[in-house]
Amino acid sequence: MEERDRLVSEEVEDFPVDNPKYTTYLLRPAVNLSQSNRPKVVGQMSDIIEEFRQKHPDGTFEDWVTYYKTEYDGDDRLEEATDIAYPMVEKMRQAFEQIDEEMTHDFLRDLVLFKTYEGFDIQEAVLRKLGELYDEDATRATAADESKGIDGYIGEQPVQIKPTTYPDDLQEGIDVPIVTYDENKSNKAMRVDASEVTDEIGVEPVYGGDSR
Structure with missing residues (x-):
């Protein structure tokens, strides 16, 4: 509970802040449609987090970030996911402008x-x-x-x-x-x-x- 409270209160360095209103409602379908969050891109996250918990039962959020980045090339995977997702974001932006x-x-x-x-x-x-x-x-x-x-x-x-x-x-x-x-x-x-x-x-x- 303390770890969750700490994340919510944004006491973690570089923890993502809330996005502007409604943007996540648009980003979620763009990510899903592009399939940029599939296991072949970012990894099988349920398995990876379980593996992390077994190896680091007292691990913090920072430990988790480090683990994903070092053990699973997290930075490269996130860059690849972004490269796959963003063209879909652009397509959706153009489509949304046509809606009256x-x-x-x-x-x-x-x-x-x-x-x-x-x-x-x-x-x-x-x-x-x-x-x-x-x-x-x-x-x-x-x-x-x-x-x-x-x-x-x-x-x-x-x-x-x-x-x-x-x-x-x-x-x-x-x-x-x-x-x-x-x-x-x-x-x-x-x-x-x-x-x-x-x-x-x-x-x-x-x-x-x-x-x-």
């Missing part, structure tokens, strides 16, 4: 009306298919469940149902298996990946083989 009130209205109309209805319809179809595959009753989530990130149930198993394009960072922190779908609008075919459900309940789909 009419485009904002059209986007909201599409999001509130079409996407809501389309998403509800697709989730219903995916749930029905999963019910058949696992020979279980498939039910939609209640409003209370949806507020927790649950879209439906396969038997007693809660699941999320998301398109493959759904941002990874929005799925974090929800301990529910994710069923992803990839819709081919040209031939109205849909590929569904329910492997996380299979892993969670330990039951293979009734029709065997691939659950996609």
